[in-house]
Amino acid sequence: MGSSTQPKLPIIDLTTQSLNLNSSSWVTKCEEVRSALEQYGCFIALYDGMSRELRDATFLVSKELFKLPTEVKALNITETPYHGYIGEEPLVPLYETLGIEDVTTTQGTDTFTKLMWPEGNQNFSETVVMYSKAVAKLDETVMKMVATSYGIEEPYESIRGSTAYVLKPTKYLRPQGNEKNLGVLPHTDKSFMTYLQQDEVNGLEIKAKDGEWIEVDYPPSSFVVMAGDAVMAWTNGRIEAPTHRVMITGDKERYVMGLFTSIRDHIIQVPQQLVDEDHPLQFRPFDNYKYMHFFYTEGIHSECPIVTYCGI
Ligand SMILES: O=C(O)CCC(=O)C(=O)O
Numbered sequence: 502m503g504s505s506t507q508p509k510l511p512i513i514d515l516t517t518q519s520l521n522l523n524s525s526s527w528v529t530k531c532e533e534v535r536s537a538l539e540q541y542g543c544f545i546a547l548y549d550g551m552s553r554e555l556r557d558a559t560f561l562v563s564k565e566l567f568k569l570p571t572e573v574k575a576l577n578i579t580e581t582p583y584h585g586y587i588g589e590e591p592l593v594p595l596y597e598t599l600g601i602e603d604v605t606t607t608q609g610t611d612t613f614t615k616l617m618w619p620e621g622n623q624n625f626s627e628t629v630v631m632y633s634k635a636v637a638k639l640d641e642t643v644m645k646m647v648a649t650s651y652g653i654e655e656p657y658e659s660i661r662g663s664t665a666y667v668l669k670p671t672k673y674l675r676p677q678g679n680e681k682n683l684g685v686l687p688h689t690d691k692s693f694m695t696y697l698q699q700d701e702v703n704g705l706e707i708k709a710k711d712g713e714w715i716e717v718d719y720p721p722s723s724f725v726v727m728a729g730d731a732v733m734a735w736t737n738g739r740i741e742a743p744t745h746r747v748m749i750t751g752d753k754e755r756y757v758m759g760l761f762t763s764i765r766d767h768i769i770q771v772p773q774q775l776v777d778e779d780h781p782l783q784f785r786p787f788d789n790y791k792y793m794h795f796f797y798t799e800g801i802h803s804e805c806p807i808v809t810y811c812g813i
């Protein structure tokens with residue numbers, strides 16, 4: 502008989518009170534974040550910068566969005582691959598998602614809202630902008646901690662202002678029958694960082710370094726913080742983007758909010774602090790958006806596309 506203990510992701514308390522630390526405890530906390538990312542490529546964050554009301558309101562407006570006719574949702578076409586509408590894909594028939602680009606700005610979100618509701622939907626726009634800004638604050642904290650822990654505050658400061666945010670409200674249909682069903686194929690994110698929050702139904706699985714799939718069980722108030730391929734290259738491979746998939750069981754639809762950060766109009770370079778004899782340079786300077794296009798056109802069948810794209 503195998504062990505009944507399921508492997509679990511680390512849970513890190515990033516609530517305001519818990520971060521209100523003297524400087525040596527702050528450094529320890531930063532190391533906790535870095536170590537979780539180095540070991541698993543992700544962790545569960547407890548975060549109090551998102552009120553229950555805002556979270557609930559966001560899932561509510563996203564359910565309204567998915568109720569729109571498919572031909573309306575399909576109007577969300579973007580230049581960047583995977584940021585537009587994806588639905589009714591034969592390989593992942595349960596999965597549906599729409600990307601809202603520049604979502605932390607009223608202008609970006611209004612452009613999307615006008616496409617979906619030409620008559621306007623101010624409640625949708627306002628809710629989604631507020632939600633994304635609150636998650637962007639979590640990103641600010643996490644990245645500050647990563648930068649502190651590696652001693653790369655300055656290099657991070659130089660790319661921070663080029664962060665672009667895409668929110669992807671995502672829905673998984675309930676599967677027919679009782680079998681586990683694939684919601685999303687195993688993949689790594691092509692983003693810099695990803696922040697996931699789910700409504701109530703589990704389904705996300707992370708591939709650990711030993712090859713085992715970890716079923717992620719996280720409460721609706723917390724977030725899964727995950728490294729993307731771009732962070733893997735930026736950290737010279739210290740943090741690896743984890744392979745993950747979604748398996749849907751049970752009889753409920755699953756709703757997820759994913760905020761994806763990417764670095765736009767700025768070449769990402771490995772900070773010199775992360776290169777030494779023990780850690781020779783592994784990645785050439787690269788453009789996060791060009792990488793996303795590369796993945797869509799040529800990199801899709803590559804075993805490790807970021808290494809194919811800019812690995813040394
Ligand atoms: O649904 C989830 O929990 C994860 C979705 C995901 O991996 C993605 O959108 O890239």
Ligand SMILES: [Fe+2]
Nearest residue numbers: 688689690745
């Ligand atoms: Fe993903």
